[in-house]
Amino acid sequence: MRVSHQCWKWLRRFYGTVPPEEVNLVEIGQKWKSKVLRGPTVQNVTEKKKKYILSMFPYPSGSLHIGHLRVYTITDALNRFYKLNGYQVLHPMGWDAFGLPAENAAIERQIGPASWTQQNIAKMKQQLNSMLANFDWDREVTTCSPDYYKFTQKIFLELHKHGLAYQKDAEINWDPVDQTVLANEQVDSQGRSWRSGAVVEKRKLKQWFLGITKFAHSLQKDLQLLDEWPQNVKTMQKNWIGESYGTEVKFPLSQKDSGQITVFTTRVETVFSVQYIALATKHPLVEKAALSDPGLKNFLKHAESLPEDSKEGYLLNSIHAQHPLLSASKKEVPVFVAPYVLSTYGHGAVMGCPAHDQRDFTFWKHNMPKIEMRPTVVPKNDSPAALRELPYVGKSGVINCPGSDFDGMDTQVASQAIATALEQKGMGKATVTYKLRDWLISRQRFWGAPIPIIHCDDCGSVPVPEQDLPVRLPAVGSLAGKGSSLKTMHEFVNTTCPSCGSPAKRETDTMDTFMDSSWYFFRYTDPKNTxxxxxxxxxxxxxxxxxxxxGIEHAILHLLYSRFISKFLASVGKWGDKLGNGEPFKKLVTQGMVHGRTLIDPETGRFLKSDEVTSIEGDDLIIKATGQKPSVAYEKMSKSKYNGADPDLCIQTHGADATRAHILFQAPISEILSWDEAKIVGVERWLHKVIKLTRKSAIKDSAVNDMKAPTASDHEICFFNDVQKLLKSITFSFTESLSLNTVVSDYMKLTNLIENAHHSKLINSTLLTKSLKILITSMYPITPTVAEEAFSILSGSKSNGWNLYVWPEAEAIKESELVNYQVVINGKMRFTHNAATSFINDKDSAIKTLLSSKDGQKYLSGKSIKRVIMRNKVISFVVN
Incomplete structure (x- = not known):
């Protein structure tokens, strides 16, 4: 049972101190907290053994939640493990401190965002200390500090220098409430802002972009090198980049001087099945046609509310296309406007082949149902008549286009031949296209890194000279209200051109906060560089x-942008000499979310607060108002569901070590953790057992480093082997599988093994003590204060050669060295005797031992021994 705080106070008054048999994990945590926060004192650290262990740095929102606690416990345990193994470990922490939430919070509280952010950082740092996280605080970075964003600006200018940072007009998602641009990923399926909930508007603004598409091929190709990344993350990135090999095909327009429509296709072998061209609603030809076509204008307005997979279309009667490989006598190709065509992919135009594409088939049946489809790719060994079901989407087959040069050709061969023919006619070429668009980094808000550009009427856009960095944000006591931006701060905006000296204006957009987090892991390696x-x-x-x-929520954008900036920096600097591909993260682990116990009224579906229920016999709960049992589920923690958990309260109640071990024990790292604080009693019971075992062993402490195998019994050898197997399992979990939940269960098994051996009195105290030391040291990465306490108890004032901070090396499993000797009397085997192989080396001693044994007394007592023969495993007595 866990002793309550009031009970501890009573025990102290009664005894003057806590009774020695009691264990208070909270007091143990406080006793060793300062030492544990400094980390282990490791000797013989070498330059050759290095580990960089990194957790995604948090946004300083004001307080840590259990999800934070989970990821930092994981990295801290690994940090301590590798330090105990002699590694030089880099385990830093910092703050992703710019962004809209801090700005909005500061507006609501009428304070400056810098003040709000610093308050939150102080609070969260205190929480990290409470959970005993051993971070390299001398490497701390804060992205809103001028010392940091000075170099964010410098990296921007380096990108600008290489033509990878540019400004252009673009249609963007505009949040009318938060008054800023939103990325596509920040708009939900209903067209609302992910944060404010406002309906997003489409606007055209001049925006700053980074040329990530220049690195698109290497970003996609090098995913295959990341064999220690989760496959689902690599798949998400691959789909986001969307590299497609195909052919650009040009369809001339029938109208004189109207130009042509260029489409991209990955299946150019279906070009003879083209029955229409579909254009995106934002295609330049569509926008031009809408100026004189009221029906099209109405359709485009209607299309804004249509889903992307809509089968609706609008036929452009004023535009027709010609097939690039068929004679002019062939029927012209109609042109539609179709919402399913993405303006951001390819050229915003696709060739419609309803006979060979399911999406085109659906569109065609809705818009031109009476016109037969034109299949020109048929399965091998089948006649055209055998193609009964359309669309045929198979990629293997033969071309069925009588009169063409490609009729009867295998589709793979035809694909290359058709592409060549188009290129020879100037009507197409092989190409690669990507779904990935250049990175829009402009944000129209105050709390971000200013873009270091000055706009001059004479010189254009001029980079801020390096010696003038950082371009600092103005110091403000508070922000006026929604829509606060640098545009309204004239003392910031008005400046002089660094090139000609004329009056000029500063760029007032700030950078997307993903820019700050795209390189912070570099800064950790050299944080004091000015x-x-x-x-x-x-x-x-x-x-x-x-x-x-x-978290998995950063699987695409943060990781993709970080890989891009890393590859860019590797291409212009020397760090890429070590890893030419510029990939910044060797192994990636995405931890599961933490869900909280959620209580729901079964009648109303209303979420219940904890004080609305009460417990009855056992663990059953009832709703106070109705007497009914609530429905219980585990869902994502949120204030509205009343299912959150306070990490500080958990640590204050149970101690940091028990909290850390419970977090890891409840679920594998990558899976959802259903947080149930009530189950922590199992972990507490185990930690109490460790301390009590240590106290008992301290009385008989013996500093012996080796088990003397020749004198060991079978019980001792079996015990020794079990200890080594568990140590190997624990070590493997830290180094290979990262199954930290099984590490805790192995600790419990090892504790029970030692406890049972202690009670059995079959294992010598030297071996028991050595095994207990293995347990205590191996526990240190996860439960460091309990390990320190146990070390202090067992070592006393002297360490006796035992270093808590050296990871124990698992020894080879030992085979039993005992032999069953057959004892033969006058030619008959009477009994066996279990002894070491050296037993028969001393004949007199062996005979004496056998005569004094129980079986020896039975068969040899009172007999006259004439001769004793000892050979191999047989001891033969000849008696009267």
């Missing part, structure tokens, strides 16, 4: 990050 973002030599020694842990 001249460069980081020294390339220093970065080369530490990168790539050996283990990166964070």
């Amino acid at each position: 001249e460069k973002p980081f020294g390339f030599d220093v970065a080369s020694k530490n990168l790539p990050v050996d283990l990166y842990i964070g």
Whole structure:
């Protein structure tokens, strides 16, 4: 049972101190907290053994939740494990401190966002200390600090220098409430902002972009090198980049001087089945046609509310296309406007082949149902008449286009031949296209890194000279209200051109916060550098990050942008000498979410607060108002569901070690953790047992480093082997599988093994003590204060050669060295005797031992021994 706080106070008054047999995990945590926060004192650390263990740095929202606690417990346990194994570990922490939430919170509270952010950082740092996280605080970075965003601006200017940062007019998602641009990923399926809930507007604005598409091929290709990343993350990135190999095909327009429509297709072998061209609603030809076509204008307005997979279309009667490979006598190709065509993919135009594409088939049946389809790819060994079901979407087959040069050709051969024919006619070419678009980084808000560009009427857009960095945000005590931006701050906007000296205006957009987080792991390697973002030599020694842990929600954007910036920096600097592909993260682990116990009224479906229910016999709950049992589910923690958990309260109640171990024990890292604080009693019981075992063993402490196998009994050898197997399992879980939940269960098994051996009195105290030391040291990464307490108890004032901070090396499993000797008397085998192989080396001693044994007394007592023969495993007595 866990002793309550009031009970502890009573025990102290009664005894003057806590009774020695009691264990208070909270007090143990406080006793060793400062030492544990400094981390283990590790000796013999070498330059050759390095580990960079990184957790995705948090946004300083004001307080940590259980999800934070989970990821930082994982990285801290691994950090301590590798330090105990002699590694030089880089385990830093910082703050992703810019962004809209801080700005909105500051507006609501009428304070400056810098003040709000610093308050939150102080609170969260205190919480990290409470959970005993051993971070390299001397490497701390804060993205809203001028010392940091100075170099974010410098990286921007380096991108600008290489033509990878540019400004252009673009249609964007505009949040009318938060008054800023939103990425496509920040707009839900209903067209609303992910944060404010406002219906998003489409606007055209001049925006800053980064040329990530220049790296699209390497970003896609190098995914195959990331064999220690989760496959689902690589698949998401691959689909987001969307590299497609295909052919650009040009369809001339029938109207004189009207130009042509260029489409991209990955299946050029179906070109003879083209029965229409479909254009995106934002295609330039569509926008031009809408100026003189009221029906089209109405359709485009209607299309804004249609889903992307809509089968509706609008036929452009004023535009017709010609087939690039068929004679002019063939029928012209109609042109539709179709919402299913993406303006951001290819050229915003597709060739419609209803006979060979399911989406085109659905569109065609809705818009031109009476016109027969034109199949020109048929399965091999089948006649055209055998093609009974359309569309035929198979990629293998033969071309069925009588009169063409490709009739009867295998589709794979035909694909290349048709592409060549189009190129020879100037009507197409092989090409690669991507779904990935250049990265829009402009944000029209105050709380972000200013874009270091000055606009001059004479010189155009001029980069801020390096010596003038950082371009600082104005110091503000509070923000006026929604829509706060640098545009309204004239003292910031008005400046002089660094090129000609004329009056000029600063760029008032700030950078997307993903820009801040795209390179922070570099800064950790060299955080005090005042001249460069980081020294390339220093970065080369530490990168790539050996283990990166964070949420699956960052699987695409953050990781993709970080890979892009890393590859860019590798291409212009020297850190890429170590890893030429510029990939920054070697191993990626995406931890599961934490769900909380959610109580629901079965009649109304209303979420219940904890004080609305009460417990009855056992673990059953009832609703106070109705007497009914509530429905219980585990769902994502949120204030509206009253299912959150306070990490601080958990640590204050149970101690940091029990909280850390419980978090890891409840679920594998990658799976959802259903948080149930009530189950922590099992972990507490185990930790109490460890301390009590240590106290008992301290009385008989013996500093012996080896088990003396020749004198060991079978019980001792079996015990020794079980200890080594568990140690190997624990070590494997830290180094290979990262099954930290099974590490805790192995600790419990090892504790029970030692406890049972202690009670059995079959195992010598030397071996028991050595095994207990193995347990205590191996526990240190996860439960460091209990390990420190146990070490202090067992070692007393002297360490006796035992170093808590050296990971125990598993020894080879030992086979039993005992032999069953057959004892033969006058030619008949009477009994066996279990002894070491050296037993028969001393004949007199062996005979004496046998005569004094129980069986010896039975068969040899009172007999006159004439002769004793000892050979191999047989001891033969000749008696009267």
